[in-house]
Amino acid sequence: MSSTFVDSIMATVTARNPAEPEFLQAVKEVVESIEPVIQKRPEMAKLKIVERIVEPERQIMFRVPWVDDQGNVQVNRGFRVQFNSAIGPYKGGLRFHPSVNLGIIKFLGFEQIFKNALTTTPIGGGKGGSDFDPKGKSDMEVMRFCQSFMSELFRHIGPDTDVPAGDIGVGGREIGYMYGQYKKLTNSFTGVLTGKGIPYGGSLARKEATGYGLVYFTTKMLEARNTDWKGKRVVISGSGNVAIYAAEKAMSLGATVVAMSDSNGYVVDEAGIDLNAIKRIKEVERGRIKEYLDVRPKAVYTEGCAGIWTVPCAIALPCATQNELDGNAAATLVKNGCIAVAEGANMPSTPEAVKTFLDAGVSFGPAKAANAGGVATSALEMSQNSMRMAWSFEEVDAKLHTIMNNIYFQCRDASEAYGMKGNLVAGANIAGFLKVAEAMLAQGIV
Structure with a gap:
């Protein structure tokens, strides 16, 4: 079964996702790691858990037109891949960088599934972004781009649906502009983005x-x-x-x-x-x-x-x-x-x-x-937003420290349980996969 299982999954994923090397690399690493799990759990093979988990639940691409400081119209592409919501709302950053394409976003979103599961917080996996480059742009140009980007993205996200955060090229400035546009479009003050500024719902230590x-x-x-x-x-x-x-x-x-x-x-x-x-x-x-x-x-x-x-x-x-x-x-x-x-x-x-x-x-x-500490603290920010309260820096940092220790122990224990002691790569993949797979099994063929 060993080579047949991996080869079969990768043949299908490669055929469906050509010219996406980063995504294929991420999938192969996970599939190779979780093979011993599938051998022990035949019901997962029968119900096509792996075949389903490598396929995004939703892929969104959209046009982002904006006007630069010289009055010229610029056009970028926007992306949001909602990969898996078995254990909670989609959660993952937005990346603004010229290298961004669908394959990059899918690789990042796929990794996010297992990373988020390891945090033990109820968040699923997703990722998004644009091929827009904020470097060298004025604050006004960045604001106009972010407003245009959110004018489409807002239809697909929400505090209980999909909660984006920052990533490369998306810091506090960009989050602020996008949050302002979301609030204007929806007339609601919710925790729909994390990495927000402290005065409007952000978390200390994020x-x-x-x-x-x-x-x-x-x-x-x-x-x-x-x-x-x-x-x-x-x-x-x-x-x-x-x-x-x-x-x-x-x-x-x-x-x-x-x-x-x-x-x-x-x-x-x-x-x-x-x-x-x-x-x-x-x-x-x-x-x-x-x-x-x-x-x-x-x-x-x-x-x-x-x-x-x-x-x-x-x-x-x-x-x-x-x-x-x-x-x-x-x-x-x-x-x-x-x-x-x-x-x-x-x-x-x-x-x-x-x-x-x-x-x-x-x-x-x-x-x-x-590097799961960022999204773990984003989940803590979501909790604070839901409770309409704010924890101190020391409280958040202590919770983060506990979460990271627990992630290490999950990886260590899973690697030992499946005969790969010391291999935290396999341990992380197995521990994250098991949590998501069990939720998918419980929820049926959806």
Whole structure:
């Protein structure tokens, strides 16, 4: 059954979704991991649980016309893929980036199903976005785009139906503009978006949550190796929200972050990254990371992103984008003594890289587990909105810490139960799949 099951599923998915490599990669990883579950649970094969879970419940594509500051009409594409609602309303971010296409959104939405299930909160999987690029756009241009985007999206979302959040290119500014348009169109004040500003229903600790959660998950991996963050060299790709707050929490636990990057290149600061400088450049000035040299002239800037993984470190946190860390980079990290890798971005490691880490005994935290802190805290934001109350930063952070610990234990226990001890990739896929599959079995053929 082993090869036949995987080959059969992948043949169908490939035929239906040609030219969508990221989606096919994500599906294959999950299907390979859950094969032992299907062998033990024949009713799942009979009722086509896997065949149903790889097919989105709904795929929405729409035109987004808007007017730039020069009065020219621009046209972008909008997407929302509502993948699975077996355990709750669709939940997943919106990504604004030129690389966005249907395949990218489907890959992200598919991953979100299992990530959301691992949080143990009642949220299903979905994702959306546009090929719009907010970089270099004025606030007014971003506002006009967001209003046009929401003028179509609002028909398909709601607090009990689909609750989007932010992702690459969608921060507090974009969420605010979209929320304002949704409220105007529906004449309702609801928790339909998460990542909102604190004055209008946002949650404290949401901005920090994905990065903090990544570090909490990594801490459990380090504990399993009888070590911690103290004195460890850390390399973090990216310099957005996830990377910044992962760096902040890692530093607070005694680590030294020596390198960070953006889409143009990376900086290495052997004295330790000055995070306040990074925050100012990225969060306030929306600048490029090479400007870090204006603050720390002794730091080294290198054009291009791939070389960041040649910087020796004990812990690597890829927090930029999908497939940024390949097999060669993984081999270099192993050679340089890396003991732990945890994914802050969605699927940043290629299959070859993952295999390299697992074969070398490197502790590896897959994205759907390690970076689930963001969506977990979004679920906490939804709860606060429903109750019309707000928790303190410390309350939210404590709940996040508990959730991330529980995610680690779910992954660990599932990997051991199915004979793959230490393989948190398989453990995350199996644990997330089982929760969704049991709900689908209970609800019938829908």
